[in-house]
Amino acid sequence: MNNLSVTKSNELVDASYKLNVQAQKLVLACLGKVDPRREIPKEITITALEFSELMGIPNAHRELYLAADSLFGSSIKIRDGNDDIEVHWIQKKSKKIKGSGSVTITWSDDVLKYISCLQSRFTSYKLRHIAELQSSHSIRLYELLMKFNSTGERIIYLDDFKSALGLSDKYPLFKILNRDVIKPSVDELNQRSDLTIKYETIKKGRSVAALSFEFKQNKQMKLDV
Known part of the structure; x- marks a missing residue:
C-alpha cells in the first residue's frame, strides 16, 4: 500500500470545481509524486501502472x-483574498505516450501557486485513504473535512458546500441533495476511507442553511470485505 501524501493550498481545497472521479484521481496521483514544499516541475508524467497501483484502477491504460x-x-474557481479568479488545471492537452502507457500533463502557471512551494495554509492527507472511493463527491467532501482535521469538526454553509462540489446550479431542494450527494458521500467515506463521520443540518427558519460535520480518523483504514 502506498504511503504518498497529497498536499493542496487551502484556497484550492475550498475552490469550486467539478471533475469526474478518474480525473480527480489523476490530479491527486500526480500531486502524490511531488514535494509540495519545493518548486514542483511544470510537467509530470504518470504511467498506467503507477495509476493502477496508486488508485487500484483496473484497465488503467484506458482510464488514464x-x-x-x-x-x-x-477550470477551477478560486477565492484568493478578495478576488474571485478562474484558472485551468493544465496548460495544454496531455501528451499520451502509448508505447509506455503513460501521459504527461503540464500544469498551468496559475494553478502552480496552489500546489508548489507551500509553507503554510495547506491541507495534506494520505493518497491511499481516498484510493478506494468511487465518487468524485466523496473525494471532495474528504478534502473539505481534512482541512479541519486538527479539530474534527467543520461547519460549512450549504451554498459553499455546493460550490465546492461544482453543484451551485443544481439540487435546489435540500432533500434531493441530501439523498443523492451528501448521504451517499458520507456513507462511502465511512465505509471506504479512514474517516468516521456524522453530520446534521443547521436551519435558518425552515430552510437548511449549513451542514455540521463531526469526524475522526481511524488508525486502521476500513475497506470492503
Whole structure:
C-alpha cells in the first residue's frame, strides 16, 4: 500500500470545481509524486501502472487516457483574498505516450501557486485513504473535512458546500441533495476511507442553511470485505 501524501493550498481545497472521479484521481496521483514544499516541475508524467497501483484502477491504460482528456479544459474557481479568479488545471492537452502507457500533463502557471512551494495554509492527507472511493463527491467532501482535521469538526454553509462540489446550479431542494450527494458521500467515506463521520443540518427558519460535520480518523483504514 502506498504511503504518498497529497498536499493542496487551502484556497484550492475550498475552490469550486467539478471533475469526474478518474480525473480527480489523476490530479491527486500526480500531486502524490511531488514535494509540495519545493518548486514542483511544470510537467509530470504518470504511467498506467503507477495509476493502477496508486488508485487500484483496473484497465488503467484506458482510464488514464480518459482522465487526461477530461482534465483538459476543466477550470477551477478560486477565492484568493478578495478576488474571485478562474484558472485551468493544465496548460495544454496531455501528451499520451502509448508505447509506455503513460501521459504527461503540464500544469498551468496559475494553478502552480496552489500546489508548489507551500509553507503554510495547506491541507495534506494520505493518497491511499481516498484510493478506494468511487465518487468524485466523496473525494471532495474528504478534502473539505481534512482541512479541519486538527479539530474534527467543520461547519460549512450549504451554498459553499455546493460550490465546492461544482453543484451551485443544481439540487435546489435540500432533500434531493441530501439523498443523492451528501448521504451517499458520507456513507462511502465511512465505509471506504479512514474517516468516521456524522453530520446534521443547521436551519435558518425552515430552510437548511449549513451542514455540521463531526469526524475522526481511524488508525486502521476500513475497506470492503
